[in-house]
Amino acid sequence: MSGTVIRLVIGPQHPALKEPERFILELEGEQVVRAIPRIGYVHRGIEKAMESRTYIQNLYLVERVCGICSHAHSICYTQAIEELLEVEVPPRARYIRTIFAELERINSHLLWLGLIAHEVGFDTFFMYIWRDRELIMDILEELSGNRVHYAVNTIGGVRRDLDHDKASKILKRLEIIEERIKRYIPMLEREQTLLKRTLGIGPLSQIDAIKYGAVGPMARASGVKRDVRKDDPYAAYDELSFNIITLDDGDCFSRIMIRAYEILESIEIIRESLSKLPDGEIRVKVKLAVPPSEALSRVEAPRGELIHYARSNGTDKPERYKIRAPTLANLATFSKILVGAYLADVPVILAGIDPCFSCMDRMQIIDLEKNEKNIWTIEDLRRYAREWYQRR
């Protein structure tokens, strides 16, 4: 190590993946000494757009904040507006919301498990997981009519009911998924391809997880017992018994395992809520104009704690709306977990927080001494990572 610091820019544009993001990494040799995230490339003005639409129209806009956690956003939105209206949601609707939320959590976790396997070059597992994810997509499609934006929530309840036939279909498919996940867990624990790339990579200690405000599976993988479903129960979670799963290591491998265990826990939650599903109405009629007030609503999205804030002014449109997504909370940990990591591990660490973006498409290596510029694509970086591990 000669002490030369190389600045390396990752991102921001990726045409195929979800969201662009830029990271400036300062490298000493092959080790990262400083990481600076730069956010704001996908600012779509959704909050402002919400202020110019009615509460009913916003239902469908808020779902489109994110493709994977669309139901989490719409639960959070409806909860905030129901608090403003002081409406009590019927118990059956609360249970249906819970079932959808957990199905979505399984969907999101399976998607991410596939992505991280793809990132470390374990493409076989990526194919297996994404095949199994289709089962969940099929359930959601049969229940709601859509694979992604379910449009199930409405202010004052839900729009779609569950019957006995549908419930048995869910249970049948969940059984297959449970069996497969239980088969995959020992596979993950013993697969050398995965262990070599993730064990001890990007560690985040319990103290740092609290200090940097990590949320969701990221915090739970570091041993922080933090889950909105237990801390501030919403929907039907206060009537269900489930465990918060925590692991102690806080590295990329624990982040993989915690999601695998959480899928099993979610399956149990769905089974319990289907057996407890109360009878009755699924929605109550609400007024279109909302009295002036303000409300804050919290939901445990698949990626972590999601916060929505709404302020109304007596009309049928909100005066101010604010969304804080879990990725923003987890982004701060990057400046900690990337420091000391090797360049070859950067893709795995960045993907490890389950960010709502994958920005590793293009990176520019600028050697400050020689003033050279080389543009790398994601494939170059992946190849570099693979070769780097082969040399070791």
Next chain:
Amino acid sequence: MHITIEALKNIFKKASTEKYPIQKKIPEEYRGRLIWIMEKCVGCSLCARVCPVKAIQITGKGKEAIITYFLDRCIYCAQCVDSCNVKAIEITREFEFADYDKSQMKYVYAR
């Protein structure tokens, strides 16, 4: 070892892919193109007001109302179906309406 067993099992499984143009699978709750039943419509323009993407346009009032439905803007949320007080809007199960010309993608309903 675990992965070898899984890989061997998969050799004898049939493909998960659906044969799309031959096999069409539409879920029960699918929301496709909307149709207006003008005999029931009272021209209250509630559907146009709740539509989040302005896919419904109404000219005229009451019985003389003419509804223009823009297929290229519709997101198939079916909020208008929920909101309609006289149940004049119906969901069909059609889903293949790709077109080269956006101006062709509209339907006009009048009594």
